Amino acid sequence: MNCKNCNNEINHNFCANCGQPSVLKRIDGHYIIHEIEHVLHFERGILFTIRELLVNPGQNIRNYISENRSRLVKPVLFIILSSLIYSFISHYFHIEEEYLMHEGMENSSFVKILGWFQANYGYMNILSGMFIAVWLKVFFKKYKYNFFELLIMLCFVLGISMLIFAFFALAEGVFHIKLLHIAGVMGIIYLTWSTGSFFEKKKINNYLKALTCYLLGMMTFLIFILALGITIDLIKK
Numbered sequence: 001m002n003c004k005n006c007n008n009e010i011n012h013n014f015c016a017n018c019g020q021p022s023v024l025k026r027i028d029g030h031y032i033i034h035e036i037e038h039v040l041h042f043e044r045g046i047l048f049t050i051r052e053l054l055v056n057p058g059q060n061i062r063n064y065i066s067e068n069r070s071r072l073v074k075p076v077l078f079i080i081l082s083s084l085i086y087s088f089i090s091h092y093f094h095i096e097e098e099y100l101m102h103e104g105m106e107n108s109s110f111v112k113i114l115g116w117f118q119a120n121y122g123y124m125n126i127l128s129g130m131f132i133a134v135w136l137k138v139f140f141k142k143y144k145y146n147f148f149e150l151l152i153m154l155c156f157v158l159g160i161s162m163l164i165f166a167f168f169a170l171a172e173g174v175f176h177i178k179l180l181h182i183a184g185v186m187g188i189i190y191l192t193w194s195t196g197s198f199f200e201k202k203k204i205n206n207y208l209k210a211l212t213c214y215l216l217g218m219m220t221f222l223i224f225i226l227a228l229g230i231t232i233d234l235i236k237k
Contacts, residue, residue, distance in 0.1 A: 046081065049073040053160050058197030061153050065145075075155035076126070082159040083121035086166040093173025095180065109236075110229030117225075121162065129154040131224070132217030139209045140199050157194045161187040188214070 001022065003010050008017035015022070025031065049072045052060040064072050072078075090096050096118065117124035133150040145153075168183035191214055196207035 046073050046078065049078060049156075050160065050163065053156055053194070056197075057157060057160070057194035058199070058201055061156050061194075061198055064156075065149050065152060072156070075152045075159070079125050079155040079159040079162070080122035082162040082166070083125055086162045086169060087119070087121050089166050089169045089173065093169065095169045095172055108229060109232035110226050113225050113229055125158045125162065126151075126155070128218060128221040129158055131221040132213055135213040135216045135220075136195070136210075139213050140206075143199050153195070153198055157191055157198075160194070161191055164190060 001010050002008065003015040003018060003020050003022075005020040006015065006018045008015055010016075010022045013022055014020065052072065060072065064075075073081075117127075129151055132154055133147055136150045136154075137145075137147055164187050165180070165183045168179040168186070171177070172179040188211070192207050192211045195210035195213070196203070199206045199210075
């Protein structure tokens with residue numbers, strides 16, 4: 001028989017070309033439980049990824065880029081999942097409604113774009129990460145990482161920052177104490193530390209440059225969104 005994935009001839013239980021099983025097991029309760037265990041597994045799943053990114057982010061991300069890509073969760077999946085966790089908690093407890101004020105600007109395209117990003121943090125983090133990656137490429141050009149490798153690094157560290165926000169949002173929703181400002185400070189500290197250690201953790205200057213890149217990246221991202229909103233408003237008129 002031929003493989004249903006790559007059409008290569010199969011003589012055993014698995015395709016020698018792509019590894020596809022010759023006969024797929026039927027999806028049942030056992031399959032679903034196995035998939036959940038695979039995602040949450042402490043040795044390969046998201047919990048393991050979170051632990052490694054909290055303990056030694058720089059070394060683990062470097063290993064993912066250059067040596068072993070099977071130990072950590074895929075970076076794009078990780079940032080989308082962590083963003084969804086924060087979005088769910090934030091919307092459930094109505095956390096951000098007290099922090100966002102757009103009086104007099106409700107009909108502007110800029111505010112509408114920000115509102116869309118607020119509902120889709122995964123996309124916002126990836127897009128803002130592109131701007132940050134450009135600045136990282138400028139400030140850390142001697143390390144020879146390309147744009148896409150830097151973006152992968154940002155997917156991991158921005159994903160952890162979203163989980164930090166999710167933790168404080170959950171605490172704020174349960175205890176009714178304003179904590180998102182603390183989450184912002186903790187998030188910046190983590191982003192600065194993890195990014196600096198990714199390049200070379202013993203150089204203090206790397207942490208200062210990392211912080212500068214994040215600030216410049218977010219500023220240019222907001223300027224881009226503002227310019228886009230103004231352009232849309234002018235076209236509408």
